[in-house]
Amino acid sequence: MIYLDYNATTPLHPKVKEKIIDFLNDYGNPSSAHETGRKVKFMVEDARESVASFLNCRPDEIIFTASGSEANNTVIKSVGRCANSLCYSSAGKSHIISTVVEHPSVLNTLKCVENQNIDVTYVKVDAFGRVSASDVEKAIRPGVTSLISTMYANNEIGVIQPIEEISAIAQKYDIPFHTDAVQAIGKVPIDLKKLNVDYMSISGHKIYAPKGIGVLYKKKGTKALCPLINGGHQEFSFRAGTENTIGIVAIGEAFKQLKIEMDEEIIRIKKLRDKLEAGLFKTIPNIKLNGHPTERLPGTLNISFKNIEGESILLRLDLFGIAVSTGSACSSGSLEPSYVVSSLGVEPEIAHSSIRFSLGRENTEEEIDQTIEKVGEVVSFLRTMSPIK
Amino acid sequence: MDGVGWNYSDVVKEHFMRPKNILQVSEEEYKADGVGFVGSPACGDMMKIFIKVKEGRIIDLKWQTFGCASAIGSTSMLSEMVTRDGGMTLEEAIEITPEAIIKELGGLPANKIHCSVLGDKALRDAINDYYKKTGQTDKIPKTEAKIVCECLEVTDEDIRMEVLEGVKDFDTLQKRTKVGTSCGKCADNVKKILNDFVEQYYKCSIYTGEK
Numbered sequence: 001m002i003y004l005d006y007n008a009t010t011p012l013h014p015k016v017k018e019k020i021i022d023f024l025n026d027y028g029n030p031s032s033a034h035e036t037g038r039k040v041k042f043m044v045e046d047a048r049e050s051v052a053s054f055l056n057c058r059p060d061e062i063i064f065t066a067s068g069s070e071a072n073n074t075v076i077k078s079v080g081r082c083a084n085s086l087c088y089s090s091a092g093k094s095h096i097i098s099t100v101v102e103h104p105s106v107l108n109t110l111k112c113v114e115n116q117n118i119d120v121t122y123v124k125v126d127a128f129g130r131v132s133a134s135d136v137e138k139a140i141r142p143g144v145t146s147l148i149s150t151m152y153a154n155n156e157i158g159v160i161q162p163i164e165e166i167s168a169i170a171q172k173y174d175i176p177f178h179t180d181a182v183q184a185i186g187k188v189p190i191d192l193k194k195l196n197v198d199y200m201s202i203s204g205h206k207i208y209a210p211k212g213i214g215v216l217y218k219k220k221g222t223k224a225l226c227p228l229i230n231g232g233h234q235e236f237s238f239r240a241g242t243e244n245t246i247g248i249v250a251i252g253e254a255f256k257q258l259k260i261e262m263d264e265e266i267i268r269i270k271k272l273r274d275k276l277e278a279g280l281f282k283t284i285p286n287i288k289l290n291g292h293p294t295e296r297l298p299g300t301l302n303i304s305f306k307n308i309e310g311e312s313i314l315l316r317l318d319l320f321g322i323a324v325s326t327g328s329a330c331s332s333g334s335l336e337p338s339y340v341v342s343s344l345g346v347e348p349e350i351a352h353s354s355i356r357f358s359l360g361r362e363n364t365e366e367e368i369d370q371t372i373e374k375v376g377e378v379v380s381f382l383r384t385m386s387p388i389k
Numbered sequence: 390m391d392g393v394g395w396n397y398s399d400v401v402k403e404h405f406m407r408p409k410n411i412l413q414v415s416e417e418e419y420k421a422d423g424v425g426f427v428g429s430p431a432c433g434d435m436m437k438i439f440i441k442v443k444e445g446r447i448i449d450l451k452w453q454t455f456g457c458a459s460a461i462g463s464t465s466m467l468s469e470m471v472t473r474d475g476g477m478t479l480e481e482a483i484e485i486t487p488e489a490i491i492k493e494l495g496g497l498p499a500n501k502i503h504c505s506v507l508g509d510k511a512l513r514d515a516i517n518d519y520y521k522k523t524g525q526t527d528k529i530p531k532t533e534a535k536i537v538c539e540c541l542e543v544t545d546e547d548i549r550m551e552v553l554e555g556v557k558d559f560d561t562l563q564k565r566t567k568v569g570t571s572c573g574k575c576a577d578n579v580k581k582i583l584n585d586f587v588e589q590y591y592k593c594s595i596y597t598g599e600k
């Protein structure tokens with residue numbers, strides 16, 4: 001199997017797997033005062049420190065959640081919720097600025113709060129999928145805008161947003177800023193001492209830790225959040241529920257490994273991705289890159305193979321043992337193709353023809369060579385059966 | 390790969406991997422007696438069917454598609470059903486339903502049914518084209534569509550087509566067709582017609598779960 005779907009999820013890092021296996025007998029509740037509990041508490045805090053050390057922030061700014069989606073929900077649903085929480089507006093009305101290319105865990109959460117006396121502006125992107133910081137600035141309603149939430153990097157096309165510029169604008173108007181960094185972590189260097197964000201969402205399963213563990217970074221001193229889940233005092237009372245200790249220990253280890261491997265991996269993976277991109281463009285005519293040529297995650301390549309449909313490409317590649325994903329409507333079972341690719345202002349057929357290749361730490365050069373060859377075969381076969389020439 | 394989680398039957402897989410009766414030569418060279426054409430790439434699928442007719446039978450059928458695995462599998466199957474044993478008569482062929490194709494395929498996942506209707510639609514279009522070209526316009530079946538929403542002139546046939554495209558609930562139907570958005574009197578009747586079609590088209594499918 002040649003796995004080229006790392007933006008969907010990643011396998012466990014071998015060191016993370018080892019860590020989990022070693023941990024499986026440590027069943028203690030971190031809130032217990034006895035040794036069994038204290039031991040696990042220590043490991044949870046060690047994990048917290050490893051996350052903080054990677055991001056260059058304080059451990060007490062790290063809140064473990066059950067997913068990236070939960071981290072996104074927690075921030076957005078805090079807006080205007082209770083008197084002491086984020087951006088409570090005495091005017092009674094709140095306003096959030098976000099973008100049209102956010103992950104569904106942001107978009108659908110915004111849709112949900114739109115019914116609750118909150119206005120949302122969805123800033124559009126350019127033909128490369130980038131948001132302009134000045135468009136964000138223009139959308140600001142002074143005194144009413146309570147949150148700016150823009151993703152760091154897009155999951156489908158890998159485009160990296162001008163986060164520094166947007167955060168500077170948020171700072172200028174004193175508006176809290178959240179970024180969904182789920183796809184960016186481990187793929188672009190992030191230093192929270194330099195980058196000014198108030199809240200940031202992270203997910204374990206995109207960085208070689210298991211599914212079902214996430215992180216919400218909340219800057220010290222920034223406006224409070226309303227917990228999504230009320231209960232005990234876990235996670236500084238931001239997130240109740242006895243901790244997912246296995247997940248926490250695992251994501252802690254994943255961050256330790258990222259710290260060791262990331263710099264080299266970014267270079268190595270970008271080289272493989274560039275090889276794949278160049279190889280496909282060289283051998284297959286009539287294809288189009290979706291996304292930005294350079295401001296893009298090192299491992300992501302989203303291409304439309306004109307005149308043929310994405311799901312049929314995906315499934316033929318699947319039968320050859322190559323795993324990719326597509327923005328065609330047929331693969332999702334919905335009637336609409338990818339809203340992200342569509343947001344680039346292309347014809348709908350471009351979205352229906354799009355394939356995302358996303359590379360990661362287990363990919364090799366030989367795999368890329370094989371992929372170029374197989375994709376070529378699949379595309380030319382499907383094109384012989386296409387009525388559009 | 391061992392087919393874990395493969396949502397399609399082995400028959401679909403075979404037809405998808407080795408589709409039968411693809412038009413390999415140019416249209417000029419093939420010289421079809423009738424050509425049918427439905428869908429558009431913008432909607433995610435498009436189908437073109439070419440037939441050769443002799444003594445009232447379809448002796449050859451070739452096709453091309455911009456479509457997903459289900460569209461490819463079901464049209465490949467359709468092409469075999471039509472040309473098998475000397476070919477179907479035009480009267481037989483025009484009666485082929487998506488259900489008949491899906492049955493021969495051993496079922497399709499529920500969310501893929503709408504992809505399988507292009508083949509038979511394009512085939513009917515090709516047969517009608519043949520009738521037109523040979524001056525037999527009297528044989529082109531009149532669709533007996535009944536208007537169910539007077540205000541917006543939506544017919545039961547329109548609803549059937551929407552269901553085949555994947556619409557299953559009234560809200561989506563309304564968004565796409567505007568049915569019942571004016572006086573609203575027809576809503577109950579439309580809901581009933583919608584449910585009947587959903588029942589008819591999605592009952593026969595095998596559902597193996599979403600990925």
Ligand SMILES: Cc1ncc(COP(=O)(O)O)c(C=O)c1O
Pocket residue numbers: 007008066067068069070103105151153154155180182183202203204205212213214
């Ligand atoms: C950009 C982005 N945000 C959020 C998420 C959700 O993360 P999780 O799967 O942990 O809920 C994902 C991944 O699916 C993602 O790609």
